[in-house]
Amino acid sequence: MSPRELQGKLRTCWYIILGLMFVLIIKLAYVQFVQSDQYITRAQKNSVRLVNIRAPRGEIYDREGKILVKNRQVYTVSLTYLKITDREKVTKHLAELMNPVYPEITPDYINELIEEQRYRLFEPITVMRDVDWAMVVKLEENRSELPGVEIIVEPLRYYPENSLAGHLLGYVHPIYDSKELDQYDESLNYRIGDLVGKDGLERFYQDYLRGTDGARRVEVDARGRPIRELVTQQPKTGDNLVLTLDRDLQRVMEIAADEVFEQLQTKYPKAKAGSFVLLDVKTGGVLALCSRPGLDPNVFTKNMGSEEMTYYFPQGNYDPLNPGAASNRAIKSVYPPGSTFKPITGMAALASGKLDPYEDYANCKGAYWIAPYIGCWGVHGPVNYFSGLAVSCNVYFQEAGRRAGSDLIAKVAREFGLGTKTSIDLPYEQSGLVPDAEWKKEINGILLDRRYDRLRKELDDKHEALIDAAETSEARQKAIADKEKASKALEAQYKIDYKFGTTWHPYDTFNMSIGQGDNHYTVMQLANFVATIANDGKRMQPYLVDKIVSPSGNVIKEFKPQVIHEVDLDPEILEITREAMHSVAVPGGTAAYIFSKLPLEISGGAKTGTAQTGRTGDNKNRDYHGVFIAYAPYDDPQIAFAGLVEYGYHGSTSAGLVAKAVFEHYFGVEDKLANDLPATVNEEELGNIE
Amino acid sequence: MISRRTLKVIDKPFLLVLTALIVFGLVVLTSASSDVNPGAPYIFLQKQLLSLVLGLVLIIFILNIDYTIASRYNRLLYLGTNLLLILVLVLGTEMRGSQGWISIGGLNLQVAEFAKILIILCFADFLSKRQGMLNTLREMMPCFLYMGLPFLLIMLQPDLGTALVFLAITMGMMFVAGANPKILVGIIVGGLGVIILALFLHAKFGMWLPLEEYQLKRLTVFVDPYNDGKGGRGAGWNIIQSLVAIGSGGLFGKGMFQGTQAQLNFLPEHHTDFIFAVVGEEFGFVGAALLLLLFAVLLLRCIYIAYNAKDFFSTLVVMGIISMWLFHICENIGMSIGLLPVTGVPLPFISYGASFMLANMIAIGILISINVKGRKIVF
Structure with missing residues (x-):
């Protein structure tokens, strides 16, 4: 080969080398300039992780600053996966130690937890929240055999009064799955497993209570092992709620309710559920609210046992003997109001101008004189508005309803907020129904x-x-x-x-007039209805939270009493009705016993009710809800009460007794908290009951 | 040792670039290997330095013998090399999926690395004797058979990367030896066509191929690394992480020891096959381009040495070494930046590996020998 030829070939090689290098450098420049930003982001996503630091939720206080909900520092057993040197051995050993106390903890269970968190292994895996001190000691003693097992102190929701006001406080529980996660505001970065309010105030004020979680930015390696901490942002505690609720009144209400249920059950085994509301007439603030069966929010922060599950969330058809405790019946259950609806019928009749409360009498012979001749529970003879309401005469109020007409009755009912949500600051309220x-x-x-x-x-x-x-x-x-x-x-x-x-047939009107038929209201609506009568027709917005206060004590939001409607009725009608309700509360009325201990100058007004349940399978002659509404004092009403005991039969012997205890405590007649003795009810003593 | 003449005649730019490359390599390796064995962060650097020293001894040894001796014992050398390759198939230990290693006194040697150099020497002699007789495919056939044997033996290990180096060496040397370029290009184009067709048939109709499924996946995944059946966590992982490393380096890089991709182990094999990604990540485009420039200058100086070699045999030997390095450089960097399929081919002077470093030092020794004995007029 000639040198020239060789030179030619080598020159070709020269160009091939340069050409290949050129291709490499072009692609290199493309990756490092054009695509650089995208890869920088990728590299950071690879290596930087945010580890959550849970913010303590805000606390909840009653109107006087007594604590109702707080946080407790609890011991939580967790696994830092990457410190585990021998996963199988450690999970087995840990399960062995914990299983005797917490039977759900098995090696499989722990492995499942690890598997669930496989893409976030840099975060501690929660094995068990809130373990007791004995368990902490036991685990610490075995520390050397449990690499990777850590006991973390973290804040956990705690309700020091247990079930007190449980329904209205609500409860917290982890977000289960992505479907549930979608319900929460995305901008607030909720994640599966976060403890969030699921009901009650915990739910309604979730965004205030939650605070802001802190975060640690952690650099991790390819296996998710934390290498070093970059920045730490401290968590911000949530805001506190100050309620309109009075803890002592609440306690009195609950003690009284439990006594009533205990007593009623001897006679009416189905009497297990009910709810009671006490409102501040002037402001609409809720002073006490209770629903039965009771709910202990502490139970919800942990895993529930099957017994508890059945108690709170029974499956299948409604069973009065196990009615389910999770629901706040005061706002979520609707009932026929029975005779407590009669003041509405009366006011409608008065408003129609076709009824004179003093002069017009109806002669009660035990049943109405127009078909279908709906009976009265007694034979009252001639009664007017006052005596008619005092004895709760069905004949009188059917006649009153007939004169008023169903449209006017429905209108008056709506004036008092019946059949519409009260918009109280609680979730899942029902609206009920005014039939027309x-x-x-x-x-x-x-x-x-x-x-x-x-x-x-x-x-x-x-x-x-x-x-x-x-x-x-x-x-x-x-x-x-x-x-x-x-x-x-x-x-x-x-x-x-x-x-x-x-x-719409005449008998529809008759049925409606005495609070039966398709009338369905919540106890909260009934309470607000009485309060509105007592408050001269000014319907207040019922509310639970008085103010929201930041952890440092600044008031963030204050809720002022708010008139949401002024009833479109002659004030005289309201006054007459208050007087008529007063006649229920004085001797001769169906609720006289309830007010018997109150001084005469206080007294009040009330209405009892015995409502057909309207539930299929119930005995029409025996299964009645006991309903009771009242306000006090008579002259210048301050508080209004509504209560209903499912299958309580009589209003005065069921819900009425709760009202009695609450009123007596409120007016300082009897301190139920001091001498907490069960009230004995002698039916003979009750006198004139419905 | 080294004569004064050698020092005087030696190609200074070549030596300078080589030194720069070696230093660059040591710096990069220091950073790249620091986290591989946290207990002994400098163990890889120490071993690499040891190989270098050993390599220097080998260079001096080679300078003191006549490399043309290879030409004389050509047959023996060829037979011996192939025997060694057969031996390693039988007695070798398996490491990183290949049967190509032999342990001698705690030192793991990769036989194929040395075989490359030995075969280059044999093939140079083989070709130099066939000058002007490489015009037809028929005339070229013996060359292919000659190189086919070691190629097949290495494929059997299996070590596709190194086998491909043999292919590159064959092509490069035959081209300069005067083989018909049309036939060479035809073989390359045809070969690629057959491979692509075979892969297509395999994917579509399940045609049998002499490769395991995971090997195939590794070869084809570079086209779309996220489509590896595991969303980029399977066979595509290395390519993706390498690209992320290089791309996130930007113009100036993150600095030594600061590359999160390598230092936090997102990028596997970052001190061996994927060391170029560390260069890209920690030293940026500036560093990577400088490295490319150094390689280019090295290879171009080798062309110069080839041109000035004292005989055709020497020219062909240099061409073999150029082909070998060029393939290593292009394939290694190409796979790191997603241009070429991943085959385990290290980057000369930069990647960690004793056998590879020693083999390259032997190549350097031969290059210098050829250089100093070349036609250059000496004053």
Whole structure:
């Protein structure tokens, strides 16, 4: 090969080398300049992790600053996965130590926890929150055999009064899954496993109470091992709530309620549930609120046992003997108000101008004189508004309702906030229902159409089969004619049923007048209704939180009493009604016993109720809810009460007794907290009961 | 030892660039290997330095013998090398998925690395005797058979990367030896075509290929590293992490010991096969480009040495070494920046590895020998 030829070949090599280097450097520049930002982000995401530091939730106080909810420093057993040198041995040993006390902790359970957190192994894995000191000691003694097991001190929600006001305080529980996570504000960075308020004030004021979690920025290596801490941001404690609630009154209410239930159950085994509300008439502030069966929020911060699960969340059909304790019945359950609705009927009749409260008498002979002759629970003879309400005469109020007309009754009911949510600061409130002609037409129209659609289809199917089965053309003709005939008959029946079912009948008005039929209200609505009568027609916004205060003591938000509606009725009507309700509370009235210990100058007004439950399977003659509404004092009302005991039968012997205890405590007549003796109820002593 | 003449005649730019590369390599390795064995952060640097010293001894040894001796014992050398490659298949220990290692007194040696140099010497002699007789495929056939044997033996280890180096050496040396360039290009293009077709047939119709599934995956995943069946956590992981490392380095890099990708172990093999990513991450584009420049100058100086070699045999030997290094450099950097499939080919003078360093030092020794014995006019 000539040197020239060689030179040519080597020159080619020269260019190949330069060419390849050029390609490499171009791609290199592309990666390091054009794509640099994207890769810088990737590299940081790779190596920097945020470890959460849980912020303590805000505390909750009663109106006088007595603590209701706080945080407790608890010992939590956790695993720092990457310090575990021998995973199998450690999980087995840990489970062995903890299993005798916490049976759910098994090696499989721990491995499952690790598996669930496999992409966040730099964060401690919570094995068990709130272990007792004995367990801490036990684990510490075995420290050398438990590499990676750590006992962390962390804040946990604590309700020092246990079940006191449990329903209204609500409870916290970890967010289960991503579906639930979607319900929370994304900008607040909620994560699965975060403890959040699930009900009550904990839920309603979640965003205030939660505080701001702190964070540690940690650099980790490829296996998620923390290498060093970069920055730490301290957590910010949540804001505190100061309530309108009075802890002592609340306690009195709950003690009284428990006594009442205990006593009632000897006679009425189904009497297990109910709720009671005490409002400040002038402000609408809730002074006490209780729902039964009781709820202990402390139970919800841990894993629940199956027994507790059944107690709080029973499965299947409603069983009065195990009614479920999780629900706050004061706002989530709606009931027929029974006779406590009668003041509404009365006020509507007065407003119509067709009833004179003093002069117009109805003669009660035990049943109303217009069909369907709905009976009265007694024979009262001639009664007017005052005596009629005092003895809760069904005849009088059917007549009053007839004169007022259902539209006016419904209107007055709505004036007092019945059938609409009170918008109290609690979640999941029910709205209840004021029945009227329009509603009846709509709901029954739908139900009837549904029923007849089914009947039409059945008819079609049956006759089509017959037509198909016909062998001769004559038989076929006959079958077709039969079908037409049957179809016509069905349509005629539909017209009759439709007209009947969707029309508001006089007996609908009668039923409504005495608080039965389709009337359904929450106890909170009833309380607000009494309070509005007592407050001269000024309907206040019921509320629980007086102010929100930052941990350093600054008031962040203050809730002032708020008039949400002024009842569109002559003030005289309200005064007359208060007087009529007063006649219920004095001797001769159905609630006289309730006020018997109060000084005469205090007294008050009330209305008892015995409501048909309307529940399928209940005995119509025996299963009644006991309802009670009241206010006091009579002259210048300060507090209003509403209560209902499911299957409590009488208003005065069930919910009324709770009112009695609360009123007596409020007016300083009897300190139930000092001599906490069960009240004995002698029915004879009660005198005139409904 | 080293004669004064040698020092005088030696190609100074070559020596300078080589020294710079070695120093650069040691600096990068210090940072790249610092976290691999936390108990002894400098163990890799120490071992690499030891290899270097050993390599210097070898260079001096080579300078004091006549490298053309290889030409004389050509057959013996060729047979011996292939025997060694067979031996390693039988007796070798398996490391990193390849049967190519032999342990001698605690020192693990990769036989194929040395085989490369030995075969270059043999093949240079083989080709130099066939000058002007490489015009047809028929005439070229013996060359392919000659190189095919060691190629196959290394494929059997299996060590695809090193086997491919043999291919590059064959092509480079034959081109300069005067083989018909059209046929060479045809073979390269045709070979690539066959491989792509085979991969396609395999993927579509499950045609049998002499490779394990994981090896195939490793070869093809560079096209789309996130599509490795595990969302980038499987076979694509190394490429992704390498790109993240290099890309996040930007213009000036994060500084020595500051590269999170390497230091926190997101990037596997960052002191061996993926060391270029550490250069990119910690020294940025400036560092990486400088390294490329050093390599380019080194290779171009080698072309100069090849041109001035005293005989055709020597020219071919230099060409073999150039081909070998060029392939190593392009393949190693190419896979680090996502241009080429991942085959375990280290980066000369930078990657950690005793056998590789020693083999390269032997190559340097031969290069210097050729250089100082070249046609250059000496004053």
